[in-house]
Each structure stands twice: as structure tokens, then as C-alpha cells.
Amino acid sequence: MKYPVIVALDPPRGRDPVTWSIKVIDSLRSKPAGYKIGLPLLVRAGTRGAADIASVMPPEALRVADLKLADIGPVMILTASAAVEAGYTHVIAHPFMGVEGGLRDLADYLRGVGAELVLLVSMSNPGAVIYFDQFIDEFVLTGSRLGVWGYVAPATRPHIVRRVREVLARSPNPSAKIVSPGIGAQGQRPWAAIKAGADYEIVGRSVTRAESPENALENLYGSHAP
Ligand code: BMP
Numbered sequence: 001m002k003y004p005v006i007v008a009l010d011p012p013r014g015r016d017p018v019t020w021s022i023k024v025i026d027s028l029r030s031k032p033a034g035y036k037i038g039l040p041l042l043v044r045a046g047t048r049g050a051a052d053i054a055s056v057m058p059p060e061a062l063r064v065a066d067l068k069l070a071d072i073g074p075v076m077i078l079t080a081s082a083a084v085e086a087g088y089t090h091v092i093a094h095p096f097m098g099v100e101g102g103l104r105d106l107a108d109y110l111r112g113v114g115a116e117l118v119l120l121v122s123m124s125n126p127g128a129v130i131y132f133d134q135f136i137d138e139f140v141l142t143g144s145r146l147g148v149w150g151y152v153a154p155a156t157r158p159h160i161v162r163r164v165r166e167v168l169a170r171s172p173n174p175s176a177k178i179v180s181p182g183i184g185a186q187g188q189r190p191w192a193a194i195k196a197g198a199d200y201e202i203v204g205r206s207v208t209r210a211e212s213p214e215n216a217l218e219n220l221y222g223s224h225a226p
Contacts (some may be wrong), residue, residue, distance in 0.1 A: 073105025
């Protein structure tokens with residue numbers, strides 16, 4: 001890993017999602033810490049396509065399935081298991097369904113197969129202040145009870161990242177990870193979330209849609225050291 005970045009593979013419309021993703025990964029190789037796929041890729045490429053994409057990622061890369069799960073436990077397991085079987089190591093879920101009959105089932109399933117749960121505690125869009133931001137502490141404490149690997153918190157509002165880090169510091173697992181989207185295309189500068197306490201920044205379009213994703217990543221991260 002050269003940069004603490006997870007690259008979001010959201011293929012543009014009109015491009016073959018698998019070919020496009022493999023080209024991005026070929027350009028970036030091990031420079032980012034990992035790669036993230038989500039519904040824009042899965043609904044078009046299916047789990048077979050997602051598996052082909054996972055198979056070209058460097059072995060040490062974090063392979064994040066951004067499913068943003070929000071359902072009853074057994075149904076979340078059906079979805080998460082498809083991503084795990086396709087080679088993904090980390091699964092993102094919403095927290096607001098709660099633990100009983102929801103997140104506990106998912107956490108137990110993922111632990112059993114050696115995969116990791118990541119909870120979304122707030123989002124990078126401005127509207128997230130209305131609901132998500134009201135429950136940051138509760139969401140982090142929920143994750144802490146479940147022993148989650150980490151949390152998604154918005155790079156666009158660094159005070160939320162700082163708050164998650166503060167709550168984690170008093171929790172049983174202070175070294176849980178924070179991953180932060182919102183760099184580049186959504187307006188935030190590289191390293192802003194890392195400086196606020198995140199472990200990884202999520203970057204999509206400003207890297208993946210460049211002529212050379214490698215040069216774009218270097219231009220974003222190499223020239224603005226923290
Ligand atoms: P981009 O850098 O192109 O804006 O991509 C950001 C990525 O992070 C997208 O895959 C998006 O789904 C995801 N994301 C986000 O932008 N904000 C959030 O709060 C949570 C996300 O998962």
C-alpha cells in the first residue's frame with residue numbers, strides 16, 4: 001500500500017463494468033489500500049463479474065462490498081454471503097435496524113466466515129445532517145457492542161470523523177477503523193479525513209474517471225502530503 005485510500009469502482013454508464021474496473025485496477029495495482037464495489041457495479045456485472053474483478057486485485061488489498069445493507073438478519077446474510085463468495089472481505093451495512101434480529105445475525109455470520117463488518121454512521125451528502133448526524137454516538141456504540149472492524153464517516157464533515165474517533169477512544173475497541181468518502185468529486189481535499197482521525201479515505205470518480213487513474217491518484221495524494 002502506498003496511500004491510505006480505498007478506490008470506489010463505480011463504472012460509468014455505457015461502459016462494460018468488468019472491463020472498466022479491471023483497467024482501473026491494472027493502472028493502480030497496490031497503490032491504494034483497497035478497492036470498493038457497490039450496487040452500480042453489482043446490478044450490472046452480477047456476482048460473477050464482481051468475482052472476476054476481485055480476482056485481479058492485489059492479494060493484500062481490502063476488498064470492500066459496499067452493500068449498504070438494511071434488512072432483517074437472515075436476508076442481509078443472503079446478500080452478504082454472495083459478496084463473500086465472490087471474494088470480498090469487508091461488507092458495509094446501515095446501523096439503524098438495530099442489533100436484535102438484524103446486525104447481530106450479520107456480524108455473527110461475517111465473523112464465522114472470516115469477513116468484516118463495517119457500519120455506516122453518517123453520510124457525505126449535505127442531507128445526512130438531518131437524521132444520521134443525530135445518532136453518531138449511538139451508532140458507534142452499536143458497532144462497538146458487535147465488535148465491528150470499522151465505520152464509514154463523511155470526509156465532507158471532518159467534525160463527524162473526529163466525533164467518531166472520540167467515541168471510539170472510550171470504547172472497548174479504540175483502534176476500530178474509520179473510512180471516509182467525499183474526497184475529490186464531492187469537494188473535500190485529500191488527507192482531510194485522515195487528519196481528522198480516519199484510517200482510509202474513499203475516492204472514486206476523481207481517480208477512476210481520469211485518463212490515467214495512477215497519475216490522478218499521485219496528483220491527489222503525492223503532492224498534498226498531510
Ligand atoms: P466519489 O469519490 O466518486 O464521490 O465516490 C464516493 C464513493 O463513496 C461512492 O462509491 C459512494 O457510494 C460512496 N459513499 C459516499 O460517497 N458517501 C457516503 O456517505 C457513503 C458512501 O459509501
